[in-house]
Amino acid sequence: IRNTVQEARTGYLELINEFQAKGMEPSRVALFHARFMMGDRLKTEEETLRQFGKESDSDLRKGRILVATQVVEQSLDLDFDQMVTDLAPVDLIIQRAGRLRRHLRDSRGNRKEKGEDGRGETILHVFGPAESSEIESNWYSSFSRGSAFIYPDHGEIWRTVSVLKEKGHIQLPEDSRWLVEEVFGEHAREIPEALDASSSRVEGQHNANR
Numbered sequence: 139i140r141n142t143v144q145e146a147r148t149g150y151l152e153l154i155n156e157f158q159a160k161g162m163e164p165s166r167v168a169l170f171h172a173r174f175m176m177g178d179r180l181k182t183e184e185e186t187l188r189q190f191g192k193e194s195d196s197d198l199r200k201g202r203i204l205v206a207t208q209v210v211e212q213s214l215d216l217d218f219d220q221m222v223t224d225l226a227p228v229d230l231i232i233q234r235a236g237r238l239r240r241h242l243r244d245s246r247g248n249r250k251e252k253g254e255d256g257r258g259e260t261i262l263h264v265f266g267p268a269e270s271s272e273i274e275s276n277w278y279s280s281f282s283r284g285s286a287f288i289y290p291d292h293g294e295i296w297r298t299v300s301v302l303k304e305k306g307h308i309q310l311p312e313d314s315r316w317l318v319e320e321v322f323g324e325h326a327r328e329i330p331e332a333l334d335a336s337s338s339r340v341e342g343q344h345n346a347n348r
Contacts (some may be wrong), residue, residue: 139206139223139234142284143171150205170206183214190216196246210237217241219257224282225266227289228298228321232314235262269299273330293329293337297321 140146150169157164168189170182186206189198192215199219210216211233217240223231238260243249245256267281278295279286289295301320302308308317320326329337 139208139210139221141207141224141226141282141288143173143207145224145282145284146171146205146207153203153205166201167203167205170204170209172207172209183209186210186216187214190218192217192241193249195248199247210234215240217243219243219247220261220263222263222265224285225264225295225299226285227291227294228301228317231262231264231298231302232308232310232317235308235310238262264302266295266299269296269303273332275332275335277330277333291337291340293333294321296329296333297327300327 140149146169150167153167154164157167168182168186170186172179174182186204188194189202190204194217204210204218208230211230214237216237218238221234221238223234225231226234239255239257241249242251242253242255243257245258247257250256266285267277270277273296274280278289278292286292298321301317305313305317
């Protein structure tokens with residue numbers, strides 16, 4: 139899951155090129171974002187649900203990769219075996235994690251009604267800048283200008299990295315409230331001084347809009 143359409147398109151093309159270079163079938167890589175024309179978007183959404191939805195089976199899922207933007211966070215009942223997501227505010231990370239192993243399946247990816255999921259340990263890979271003891275004002279923007287523009291409160295982004303690193307693993311929905319409070323709550327943890335300006339700009343804009 140990429141934060142911008144441009145990053146999604148770039149990642150998609152890189153995967154296509156890699157598949158072709160290795161003699162693999164590039165049609166097993168798909169792209170899904172919000173800038174498709176409506177007819178194409180509905181068709182892509184339908185195909186995404188067919189391949190990764192609740193009723194998909196091992197034959198549909200095997201060896202497929204979907205490169206998507208935030209469109210998969212929304213009301214689609216999707217179930218991915220593995221997920222790599224760009225760093226985003228923690229509430230969106232929680233939403234994205236809700237599409238990771240959403241339904242009980244066996245080791246091949248076929249639905250099952252009871253027992254344990256057969257796909258092994260569930261790991262959400264978060265792609266972003268590392269938490270550091272020396273944070274500069276461009277900590278997030280130097281990693282991804284597009285993501286930094288979409289999520290302009292870089293203090294919230296830093297808090298997200300901080301709480302995820304501290305927690306180590308999350309249990310949903312049990313940990314959701316704690317995670318959100320630690321990032322957005324009245325007593326959220328203090329952010330590095332270098333990121334104060336971005337948070338103040340966002341707060342000022344919010345107050346001006348209100």
